[in-house]
Amino acid sequence: MANQLEIRNLHARIESGEEILKGVNLVVPKGEIHAVMGPNGSGKSTLAKIVAGDPSYEVTAGEILVDGQSVMEMEADERARHGLFLAFQYPVEVPGVTNANFLRLALQAKLGQDVSVMEFYGKLQKALQILEWDESILTRYLNDGFSGGEKKRNEILQLMVLEPTYAILDETDSGLDIDALKVVSKGVNAMRGPGFGAVLITHYQRLLNYITPDVVHVMVEGKIVTSGGPELALKLEEQGYEWVKGLAVAAG
Amino acid sequence: MSDFDVATIGSDYKYGFRDEVKPVFKAEKGLSRRVVEAISYHKGEPQWMLDFRLRALEIYQSKPVPTWGGDLSGLNMDEIYFYAKPTEQRDARSWDEVPEEIRRTYEKLGIPEAERKVLAGVGAQYDSEMVYHQVKEELQRLGVIFVSIEEGLKHHEDLFREYFATVIPPEDNKYAALNSAVWSGGSFVYVPKGVKVDLPLQAYFRVNTAELGQFERTIIVVDEGADMHYIEGCTAPTYTTDSFHSGVIEIVVNQGARSRYTTIQNWSHNMYNLVTQRALVKKDAYHMWLDGNLGSKLTMKYPSSYLVEPGARSDILSIAFASTGQHQDAGGKLIFAAPHTSGSIVSKSISKGSGRSSYRGQIKIYENADHAKVNVECDALLINEESRTDTYPYMEIENNTATVGHEATVSRLNDEQIFYLQSRGLPEDEAAALIVRGFIEPVAKELPLEYAVELNKLVELEMEGSVG
Ligand SMILES: Nc1ncnc2c1ncn2[C@@H]1O[C@H](COP(=O)(O)OP(=O)(O)OP(=O)(O)O)[C@@H](O)[C@H]1O
Ligand SMILES: [Mg+2]
Numbered sequence: 001m002a003n004q005l006e007i008r009n010l011h012a013r014i015e016s017g018e019e020i021l022k023g024v025n026l027v028v029p030k031g032e033i034h035a036v037m038g039p040n041g042s043g044k045s046t047l048a049k050i051v052a053g054d055p056s057y058e059v060t061a062g063e064i065l066v067d068g069q070s071v072m073e074m075e076a077d078e079r080a081r082h083g084l085f086l087a088f089q090y091p092v093e094v095p096g097v098t099n100a101n102f103l104r105l106a107l108q109a110k111l112g113q114d115v116s117v118m119e120f121y122g123k124l125q126k127a128l129q130i131l132e133w134d135e136s137i138l139t140r141y142l143n144d145g146f147s148g149g150e151k152k153r154n155e156i157l158q159l160m161v162l163e164p165t166y167a168i169l170d171e172t173d174s175g176l177d178i179d180a181l182k183v184v185s186k187g188v189n190a191m192r193g194p195g196f197g198a199v200l201i202t203h204y205q206r207l208l209n210y211i212t213p214d215v216v217h218v219m220v221e222g223k224i225v226t227s228g229g230p231e232l233a234l235k236l237e238e239q240g241y242e243w244v245k246g247l248a249v250a251a252g
Numbered sequence: 253m254s255d256f257d258v259a260t261i262g263s264d265y266k267y268g269f270r271d272e273v274k275p276v277f278k279a280e281k282g283l284s285r286r287v288v289e290a291i292s293y294h295k296g297e298p299q300w301m302l303d304f305r306l307r308a309l310e311i312y313q314s315k316p317v318p319t320w321g322g323d324l325s326g327l328n329m330d331e332i333y334f335y336a337k338p339t340e341q342r343d344a345r346s347w348d349e350v351p352e353e354i355r356r357t358y359e360k361l362g363i364p365e366a367e368r369k370v371l372a373g374v375g376a377q378y379d380s381e382m383v384y385h386q387v388k389e390e391l392q393r394l395g396v397i398f399v400s401i402e403e404g405l406k407h408h409e410d411l412f413r414e415y416f417a418t419v420i421p422p423e424d425n426k427y428a429a430l431n432s433a434v435w436s437g438g439s440f441v442y443v444p445k446g447v448k449v450d451l452p453l454q455a456y457f458r459v460n461t462a463e464l465g466q467f468e469r470t471i472i473v474v475d476e477g478a479d480m481h482y483i484e485g486c487t488a489p490t491y492t493t494d495s496f497h498s499g500v501i502e503i504v505v506n507q508g509a510r511s512r513y514t515t516i517q518n519w520s521h522n523m524y525n526l527v528t529q530r531a532l533v534k535k536d537a538y539h540m541w542l543d544g545n546l547g548s549k550l551t552m553k554y555p556s557s558y559l560v561e562p563g564a565r566s567d568i569l570s571i572a573f574a575s576t577g578q579h580q581d582a583g584g585k586l587i588f589a590a591p592h593t594s595g596s597i598v599s600k601s602i603s604k605g606s607g608r609s610s611y612r613g614q615i616k617i618y619e620n621a622d623h624a625k626v627n628v629e630c631d632a633l634l635i636n637e638e639s640r641t642d643t644y645p646y647m648e649i650e651n652n653t654a655t656v657g658h659e660a661t662v663s664r665l666n667d668e669q670i671f672y673l674q675s676r677g678l679p680e681d682e683a684a685a686l687i688v689r690g691f692i693e694p695v696a697k698e699l700p701l702e703y704a705v706e707l708n709k710l711v712e713l714e715m716e717g718s719v720g
Binding site for chain 1 (some may be wrong): 435441666667668669671672673674676677678679680682683686687690691692693694
């Protein structure tokens with residue numbers, strides 16, 4: 001099927017190490033936002049990075065399809081230009097490269113053409129306004145010395161400027177104060193629409209109060225073990241993961 | 253300015269072209285008293301200068317080849333031409349007067365265009381002589397002198413003698429002695445009291461003749477309260493034989509003056525580049541060295557500032573880029589010889605392939621230099637497994653009121669940074685280039701915009717295909 005991000009029976013490991021993903025199946029139709037929850041170490045970030053094309057993992061089986069087309073042979077940058085985006089759990093610092101310069105280069109790479117200063121600036125202004133952020137952030141070096149919360153907000157700024165088709169947000173809510181959480185959610189909700197699909201990886205139901213997911217998946221030990229509506233997140237909040245771990249054993 | 257490229261080296265070295273220019277006079281190969289006399293004769297020099305040259309030759313011959321820096325064993329003085337005169341006319345005032353083939357070279361290098369747009373004056377050296385020298389008229393009217401070193405000697409002899417070889421005497425080191433014996437070309441710059449030269453003065457050095465040694469000699473005097481920025485750029489054709497560049501640059505920064513000397517050295521990879529450059533910084537004056545070493549086979553170059561009067565300050569910023577087959581042995585020296593003097597050295601080096609960059613720095617704080625302040629930061633970035641870097645910091649501190657900071661880091665191109673940037677759509681090469689640009693940014697941001705842009709382009713070219 002076209003018009004969806006599809007992960008099919010994905011198995012992966014760190015090079016010649018233990019298997020981390022043990023057959024992940026996940027379909028996110030364009031226009032929907034899905035949440036992925038799961039205990040620490042269950043493989044959520046690994047899944048996210050592999051979808052983005054992190055070369056430090058080895059995919060041993062399975063496939064990732066974007067609108068029906070496999071991206072397995074594409075490097076990370078090609079995938080990005082193809083419409084994928086990953087908001088990192090731990091955004092990386094790049095000293096000496098200003099946020100603005102970086103964003104413009106990234107946007108030009110994405111669009112495959114020069115972007116006029118006017119057009120670029122217009123986009124930025126809009127995003128900054130929604131994120132309630134001061135322009136001074138643009139002249140700072142990319143994530144360099146940013147607070148934890150600022151780094152997360154910067155990931156959303158990039159998301160809004162680059163306008164991918166499918167985004168995976170890896171614990172973007174972790175480390176955000178209440179106000180920042182609202183603002184960042186506003187940013188994601190502004191992206192919401194028929195042309196955009198997203199996966200929110202989170203530990204907290206709280207985020208889902210601001211961004212209502214269409215589907216909630218639970219990942220345990222490298223697999224999606226159960227899926228449901230927003231009420232599933234509430235159940236996890238109340239009962240923890242013990243009961244789903246049983247499902248993993250059953251599925252294993 | 254788009255075609256005003258400072259650069260591209262290695263296989264992409266786009267200034268490697270040769271011109272069909274035959275020198276009108278070329279000294280016999282090798283170094284001898286006869287060659288020194290011939291140089292002096294061709295310049296029509298006063299006797300005192302010939303005597304000086306001959307004395308320097310003796311000093312040169314008495315000093316051993318240094319063994320502490322790069323490998324100089326491949327540099328054979330018997331295979332070098334010490335003087336090649338490209339044309340009869342020196343210091344043309346208009347590009348039209350420069351012989352056509354030579355002029356075309358500078359046009360290819362974008363010099364006349366840059367002169368019109370962003371410079372206050374230009375000097376162009378071709379092989380052993382300055383073929384062109386011109387400075388904007390309003391500056392001439394203010395008394396700014398910007399001529400070839402030969403014209404300086406001829407027309408401003410008193411001023412010349414007051415400063416020549418006072419900052420760097422021939423005894424200083426073997427190659428300063430060599431330059432003193434065979435110097436030819438370079439600039440003579442005098443900025444009178446209180447005159448501020450807003451745009452940079454640029455000297456452009458081109459070596460065309462194979463196996464040539466170029467021995468530029470430059471004197472810059474920035475008088476009280478004056479302000480100037482001098483830029484030096486260098487390129488040469490790529491030959492299979494080696495060439496040799498050994499300059500001496502003497503700078504005097506008088507009370508309250510500000511000066512800045514920028515080098516973007518992008519010699520072809522067959523060039524030995526051994527340069528001595530030193531500034532004498534007086535009361536409350538400031539001098540900045542911005543040293544970019546990108547080309548050459550071996551560079552040994554440590555710009556130095558002598559802070560000789562209270563309140564003198566100096567910063568030395570250095571970028572070195574060593575690719576396979578290159579050794580950049582660079583750094584800086586700061587000598588604190590008066591109270592309340594301060595300075596810093598910031599060195600950023602990048603080694604690629606099996607290239608090697610070394611930081612060599614010297615800090616000396618004399619006993620009388622109360623409350624001197626110095627900070628040294630040297631950072632090395634290694635691109636590939638076989639890339640090499642080393643640090644040789646020397647410090648001598650004789651005064652215990654001094655504040656001294658020193659920080660050194662070595663890092664490798666970081667996979668996580670590359671993946672992060674790639675995940676935003678930038679191809680791996682571009683991601684690597686961006687990281688390198690960020691790495692040198694603290695120094696590059698001090699460059700005039702046009703040069704910063706060109707430096708970035710160079711880094712991009714260098715990083716193409718260097719990772720992955
Ligand atoms: N590069 C790596 N090297 C070694 N182990 C790794 C690597 N990447 C992931 N792992 C291991 O794989 C497992 C899954 O890690 P991952 O980061 O995907 O978990 P997660 O679900 O995102 O956890 P958290 O909720 O804590 O963020 C963990 O046991 C982790 O230690
Ligand atoms: Mg994680």
